[in-house]
Amino acid sequence: MKRKLFDKDLYLEAMRQLRTPGIFFLVVNALAAILITMGRWVTELEFVANRPGMLPLTWDPMIMQPLLFTGFFLIAPVLTLRIFNFTRDRKGSDFYHALPETRLCIFFSFYAAVLTYLTVIIMGTGILAGLSTYFYPGWFQFSWADLLTYAFSMLVTSFYVAAAVACGTFLSGTAFTNIAVALLLIFAPRLILLVFTMNVGYACPVLNTDYLPFVFSYQYNMVFGLVGNFFSSLSLNVVYSWPSIWYTLVIGVIYTACAALLFHFRKSEAAGVAAPNRFLGAVYRLTVTFVFCLIPITLIFQSVKGGRSMSSVEIFQLVVLYIVAVIIFFAYELIASRKVASLVKALPSLVFVPVLNVAALVVLFSVVSMVNGYRPEASEISAVRIVEGMGGSEDYFQQMISKADLKDEACRKAASEGLKRMLEMKQSSLYNEGYDMYTVAIKTGAGWKYRNIALSDEEVLSLSESLNGSDIIKDVYMNLPKAGMGSGVNVLTQDAASLSTEDRMNLYETMRQEVQEMGFDAWYRYLQTFYGENVPLDTMVVTVTRSGKSGSFRVPIKPEMPKTFERYCALRIAGTGVDNALAFIERLNKADNYTYANMTVSVWDYTEKPYEQFYLTYAISGGGEPGVFYNQYNGDKAPLGTQPMSDLLKELSGMKSEGSAIGSRIIMIQFNGAAYSRYYSDSDTEDNYFNEDMCFRVEGDLPKALELFDSDPKYREKYGDDVPAVTEYAE
Amino acid sequence: MIQAEKLVKKFDEYTALNGIDCTIQKGCIYGMVGSNGAGKSTFLRLITGVYRPDSGTVKVDGETVFDNPAVKARMAFVPDDLYFLNGSTMDRMAKCYKAAYPQFDEKRYRFLADSFRLTTNRPIHTFSKGMKRQASIIFALSCRPDYMFFDETFDGLDPVMRNLVKGLICEDVEDKQATAIITSHSLRELEDICDQLALLHEGGVVLESDVQNLKTGLFKVQVAFLQPFTQEQFTGMDIQHFEQNGSVAQMIVRGNRDEAVARLRAMEPVILDVLPLSLEEVFTYEMKALGYSFQDVLGKEAVSDEKKAV
Incomplete structure (x- = not known):
């Protein structure tokens, strides 16, 4: 069977x-x-x-x-x-x-x-x-x-x-x-929805279309999202x-x-x-035509909502667009049936084209009227949430704070007034009078409605006070989500591409624990002063995805969070291929072969003690004459073309406390007896751009490593007495 | 047994079958004739579960056919418009049949392919029209079906192949008590193979009868008398058609042949011949009796072909 x-x-x-x-x-x-x-x-x-x-x-x-x-x-x-x-x-x-x-x-x-x-x-x-x-x-x-x-x-x-x-x-x-039908199934529903959403958003500045139910977002449909993203971004x-x-x-x-x-x-x-029956045939024909009619529908709708009468040119455009729509209507039928006689049979269904256009406009105006008709009084509002305005919409902390229900009178009144202001005043007036734009969720009855509102400074203050008065901020900042499979937490490090997912998760966990030891005030301050005294060695980007929505926060990796900082270095060194200072310096030396390159070198030192923690920044940028290297440091140019590496290293010894690096860099950090270095360049050699990321590990402290270099007979032979002595660096 | 009750099938406004009722017994070879558009192919497609009836039922051994693999596995259908996979050979098609038909008999397939002298590894699209038809018959017979349906299958086959196919069908009917329905424009094609014949016209069965009854129930008599005579003198005989030319009359009589001859002989004719009727003639007179014109029902072209064949 x-x-x-x-x-x-x-x-x-x-x-x-x-x-x-x-x-x-x-x-x-x-x-x-x-x-x-x-x-x-x-x-x-x-x-x-x-x-x-x-x-x-x-x-x-x-x-x-x-x-x-x-x-x-x-x-x-x-x-x-x-x-x-x-x-x-x-x-x-x-x-x-x-x-x-x-x-x-x-x-x-x-x-x-x-x-x-x-x-x-x-x-x-x-x-x-x-x-x-x-x-x-x-x-x-x-x-x-x-x-x-x-x-x-x-x-x-x-x-x-x-x-x-x-x-x-x-x-x-x-x-x-x-x-044709497959394309309609893939694109038509989403396209119609997108145009409707776009038009309603245009007519209702009070509506933040980012917060419509997920079915209204084209991003979720992979095909539409890919096509849309390709053309937009x-x-x-x-x-x-x-x-x-x-x-x-x-x-x-x-x-x-x-x-x-x-x-x-x-x-x-x-x-x-072409179609199993006449009805479906008419449906396909009308859908194809209607998709095209979204253009004139948008023109008419935006013209009316914009409060302006159409110019004769616009009216002419409309007429032409509708003529094209009729041509599409008949062309579809002709191609589908391959019979001229079928055009006559299709003719009666043409009446549905204007009917559908009018229906679409009626729906659009009704939705706009419904959205603009939502004007609750403070007494009708049971709670308010600040969704956007104090931070970006993709900011994790903002997203979490946006879940806090603010119920006091001042907040509810601010939301009610802000909404009415948004509905009644012109956009230009709102900006001119210094109102701040916020997106809030307003609860009246069972559901939440997301609206853009215009708030005065006093109203913003009352919202902030209400928010700070709640424990939610501390909760959000101190109780970071745990990492792990299915947790929705994704951790990236901006520079350390070689760190595995597991390494990144471990680093995040270290950071999470360290946050508890730091306490809310220190942790909050740490995040607010991103650069502070020290430039971050790297930045951890944490993205938390919950219910299809993602929010991110960035944590700088700096000595002020020592455990995280040390863990980062340890992971980077452990993740680095076994390399050593000699090989690194050998590679540096090969830079002499770059015929079209400039170098910029600088060293940063975090502490008073030399070599305890320092950055060596080494940048190569394009240009220059063949065979000539230029040392571009703080605007100075010195030919380095035939200089051996030892000269460069000598120069480095005098650059321990300098400032900013330009472009790409090598970072060397001495840490617990091991030095970590990363080289990244975005250089131009012979008109070709390239990127590279090189890590090496130096066992022992850096002067010792250089001593190895110093004592290696191979380099001695090559550079003779030009090789710098360790003492030169120790001074 | 195949039973169709009030079977209706419409294509938009066109009614292809309009309430057909018929019963086809097991082990029977059932012929179906009718002009183009009479509903023969539609009827077969309904029986084989290709189409779903708009109303009425068609049952095989008491079970509906549509979307019923158990019943369909016992059927093989050779349509008038043959289908083969693009660029396929007979062997490739055999694989396809084997995948779908659990009873597909590869041995029989090989045997039949050899009998028909068809090259099984040559692309079917290079076959002649007749060879393609032979191939599809081979596939159908290799499925070892209990029910076989052949739609205009003998068209395009040469007389030798026609006889070979007929022989194979008869063999299956005899050996397995299989049932076959064969449609054709040509009464002559069906005459020597079918047990039962039905005539379809405008979506309905206008005549259905046992072939033997058809042939023996009507007979032609040629009779001549020395004295003048009229049709009234034969009152009491069931005369379907009477034609007098001087002292000679020809009539088509329904009923017992021996009784009719005895009665005529008693009238002392100078000539008394009883002549056999061709199936076409039988149909012509039967249809006339039902109030139809046979030419109109079968189509003038088909009748003319029939005559040529005769």
Whole structure:
């Protein structure tokens, strides 16, 4: 007896049918995974010889294997359209529907084959890209977690697209309509929602659209988020966003369930025809047209809400836009049906185009009226929360403080007055009169409403006092969330790319414990005075994600938090590849080979005692004449082109207490008998930019290490007496 | 047993089947004739579960067919418009059938492919129309079905292959008590293989009968008398058609042949011949009796083909 939902034999049959495109995409993606790494290696190879120090090249997984993006916009649609191509062909459709399988079984067995290929291609070649870096030991550095997140994200997006294409395929019967309906399913709902939200936001300055329920945010839909982000910020980092991944996965599951039902109820005779029935045909036609009509709808709405009459040019534009809409209406029908006669049949449904436009405008004006009609009195407000205004919307502490319910009369009155002010006064007047803009959540009845309000200085003060009077600030600052799997806490260090996730979590935990020892006042002050006396060695960026919303705070790594500082150094040294001062200095010496480079060198000393804690900052910037080095220090230029490294080191000995570094740097810290150094440069050699990150470890104190250098016969031979003595540094 | 009750299938405003009732017994070869658009293919697609009826039911051995894999596994359908996977060979298609049909008999597939002399590793798209049809028949028969459905299957087959296929169908019917439904434009094609015949017209069965009854129930008599005579002299005989030309008359008579001959002989004719009727003639007179014109029902083109074949 055949199974009702899945048949292994049918699944294998589908795998066979998809073999050609599946293997083709697999090979292309696998080659890309290998060749891109190799290409990067070959590109970098020519710089190696002249490099003063080389650490693994930090690599974004999206650059390592960019072809994973083809998963959702090419591979998923192609495989889905291919495996269900029988739904566009009457004889094929009859053949499959005559098979002794339930329709759900055919759908799930075939769909499983598509997902199998997608998984193998995307996850397989994603992992292959990571593994291919191991052919070049020490060259590349990347995060496996990020790579796997990126690959999984692309897999989920492809799954969602495959499901949407399957729905489109079962809702129509020709290749054109399959693709058109699938695109409508993927983009139309989100686009319509986005335009509506945008217009309401435009008409209601009181409404902060960032705080609408999550379904209104396009960021969660991975496909829309990627396209939107690409055109707005050119950033594709949404692929690492877990809320977006889960949201897309859920939508993918819903679309898959819809596709299964559609296939179950699909009529075999619908194959080869644009739409299964006239009603659906009209729906597709009108949706395509309506999506275009969002442009004139926006023009009309914003013109009316802007309180200005339309100019003759704008009216002409509107007329042209509606003519184009009508052309789109008929063009869709003509392409879909390929029959001129069908245009006549489609004509009656054209009446719905103005109806839909009017309905959309009615909805928009109603929503605006509803939003602007919300003007509670202080007595009607039960609580207020300050959501935005005192810190950034992405500030962790602000987010946490925003959960504090402020219930005193002054706060409720401030919220009520601020809201009315915002609704009644013009924006320009609000700014001119010095009101501060805040986003608050107002509770009247059961739910919270997020509104932008304009507050006077006195009102801000009353809110602050109310807030400071509560214990919430201390709670928020002192009770930092614990790190760990599934905690939603992500810790990054700005400079230390080589620290593992575990290292970063350990560092965060050390910091968390140290905060308890410091107490609220010291800890609060530490965060407020980011630079203070000492420039941070690094910055820990802690991002806490709760309920799909992320908030961050930055903790400077400075000697004022000694345990955290020491832990950081220890982790950096432990994480550094075994290197030594001699090799470091040798690499520094190789800098002589840079023919187009300038150097800037400076040393910082934290303490009175030499070499106890100091920074050596060494920067290389582009330019200069071939064969000549310039020492750019505090504006001075001195040729260094033929100078041996010893001269440079000699110069360093006199630079113990200098100030700022320019651009990139080497940092050397003597710490508990070990020195840590990091070299980072962003230099120009022969018109090529490069980045490198080199760490080394010096056992013992730095003068001793240099003594090693001093005594090494190899260097003696090379530099003779020019090699500086340890004593020169100790002085 | 296949039972259709008040079966209706519509395509938008067009009604392809309009309340068909019929019963097809197990072990029967059931022929179905009708003009284009009569509903033959639609009827087969409903029986095989390709279409879902708009109303009415179709049951096989008491079970509905639509989305019922257990019943469909016992069926094989050779449609008029054949489907093969893109670029596939017969062997590749056999794999596809094997994946779906649990009873697919590879041995029989090999045997039949050899019998039809088809190259199984050659792409099917390079086959002639007849070869493609042979291939699809092979796949259907290799599924070892209890119910076989052939839609215009003999079109495009040469006489030798036609006979071979008919033989194979008969073999399955005899050996396995399988049931077959064969549709065709050509009565002649069905005459020598079917047990039962049905005539479909505008989505309804206008005539359904046992082939043997059809052939023996009606007969043609040619009779001549020396004295003048009229049709009234034959009162009491069930005469479907009477045509007199001088002293010679031809009539189509329904009823017992021996009784009719005895009665005519008693009238001392100078000529008395009893002639067999072709199935087409039987249909013509039966349809006439029902108030239809056979040419209109079957389509003039089909009848003309029929005549040519005869």
